[in-house]
Amino acid sequence: MTILAYSLYFAALVGAPLGLALWMGRVYGGVSALAGMERAVLRAAGVNPERGMTWGSYAMAVLAFNLAGFLLLYAILRSQGLLPLNPDGIAGMAPDLAFNTAVSFVTNTNWQAYSGEAQLSYLAQMAGLTVQNFVSAGTGMAVAVAVIRGFTAAKGGTLGNFWLDLTRSVLWILLPLSIILALFLAWQGVPQTLQGAVTAVTVEGGEQIIARGPAAAQIAIKQLGTNGGGFFGVNSAHPFENPSVASNLAQCLSILLIPVAFCFLFGRMAGDRRQGWAIFAAMAVMFVAGLAVIHWAEVAGNPLLGPGANMEGKEQRFGAMLSALWAASTTAASNGSVNAMHDSFMPLSGLVMLVFMQIGEVIFGGVGAGLYGMLLYVVLAVFLAGLMVGRTPEYLGRKIEGREVTLAVLAFLSMPLGILVGGAVAATAPAALSAVQDAGPHGLSEILYAYSSATGNNGSAFGGFGAALPWHTTALGLTMLMGRYAIIVPLLAIAGSMLRKTRAPVTAGSFPTHGPLFVTLLVLTVLILGALTFFPVLALGPIAEETARMAGQSF
């Protein structure tokens, strides 16, 4: 039964993105029927969409756009108490929390140091967060398309135009999918109303205040754009955010839909679909292995609590299996929404989730971000292969040289920097340590999870961690910025430099980058570079906790 359920799920997870990639290929190439509307939008913004950009100009446009988005969102969050559409009378946010939240949504992290139903007005949810849900996802998709062009376009081409790529991502991919998903969710029971909370007199005569709001619209894009920031504090565990098994399956598939489609889009744009399948295969192998561990650990349960699956922090309608599937999907895809509380998962499940984030969110990853993150490992894998056989490394017919490898290593370093340095400071500074809830190795896991999630732009949390502490709102905000832009800028530079190289014809001596050998090499590169960097600290956190648990020890 379990195998059949997973098989059906995976069939949908390959089939739907295959179709979507076809559409995405047409959209980014330009559909003439849609060109009129694109031009109208861009002309209103004073943009000439015909002009291709250099990598530097593309990067500046990304930074300028995200800066503008940050400023507007920050202003809305601070002043929401004075603005309309605030039926529950919610006050403006404190400066450090508003900084953290604005950075979090602009960088597609959607880390929540606040609780939505208690600290955000409907206007802030809609005109603030929902907008960034769309455009931060659109930014990631645009950057990925530009990077793909760098690797695949003919010599002397351009990376494209950021404003055009962004507009196309939002208008023709994210918006139509969101409308369909939002209506499905509203049908299933997700509220979509501008009325405030309702006060119920319960059957036994008590009083219950039930928060609601325009949730369905935001939840749809939160999943499709790998954003993950919930309308309600407990995210997709909340029965209003995720009321049924059907809504759960639709959301879980939506998390991975666009990231998987990007693998196939890459193959299409490279003119060699096998290249896309190879990247998909490397990601899928790691995903299935991690999912198997989480599934096994959660179904086996926690003997310290009694027989049965590990149900602490889980919803009955989802049980252990759908909670495990979601946990694997959301940490692999840098989505960060949850349908069960990760802090209460078994230690080995926590280990897998940490590794998924720490390797840089490259197992499908964020929309666009997962693919360009994986291309970083591809550059390193090809370089390693070249060292092993003593040939100049090549990818898709272009030489990988010193400049590209240097840039790739530079981008790679942002993960250990944010996680290990940020985490180490948080684990030693008394002002930061009070955020930790659990004693023993689990406490270290809480810190590690927070900094992994922020640097990887994931956004899920071990919820016991007191993320609202000013130290962490600031430090995590900074690591989110680094995890986003210290990867985007070098990757665009790599793309720009690849574009200047002549494509050499493939010969018998070329190292094929589409077969099982390359997939294995790529997976090993990710695991050795990514996971081994963090092994020592993982041994002190989740691994130590698992051995303690097996010995029946509690803290």
Next chain:
Amino acid sequence: MLAHLRSALSLTILFTALTGLAYPLVLTGLAQGLFPAAANGSLVLRDHTVIGSALVAQPFEGAGYLHPRPSASGWNAGGTGASNLGPTSAALIATVAERRAAWEAKTGRSAPIDAVTASGSGLDPDISPENALAQAGRIAAARGVDIGAVSRLIEAATLGRTLWLFGEPRVNVLETNLALDAAFPGPGAGGQGTPTQ
């Protein structure tokens, strides 16, 4: 950069109007027109008074009612929360042991895992069928009716897996309790006496 900033600001404002106002407002209109009950929170009314939401757990303590899963946030539907305690937390282990003792004393049966662990939302509307059936004896005694009749009502209210494969079988506590009140009215139903019909 300056030219970029101008485009950035104009596009941000344009997208705010489109995705931040038009998109949610149009969807609000559509959802209110197509699925008004669901779009307003699946509220349950009795005598024109809202008594809860079918999707949101509320506390039940009366012996004649099914009891929901434990909630780390006291069934607060205005500010949700979970325990977020880790699997080796001594506090969690002690809390679960206490809940188990209390549940088994009240119900006289051994407690299924979902009856002693707090849900993720603190508002889990469902319990497992094992959990519900284990409470049938207590409910039948409190209402002075046959346990078989209560069990049959619970079995009829049980939802299976979706497509026979996905999710877990479950019983919605609020809806089943309302069905119990309808099927077996009279004193002894709840801690507060019979709710007004």
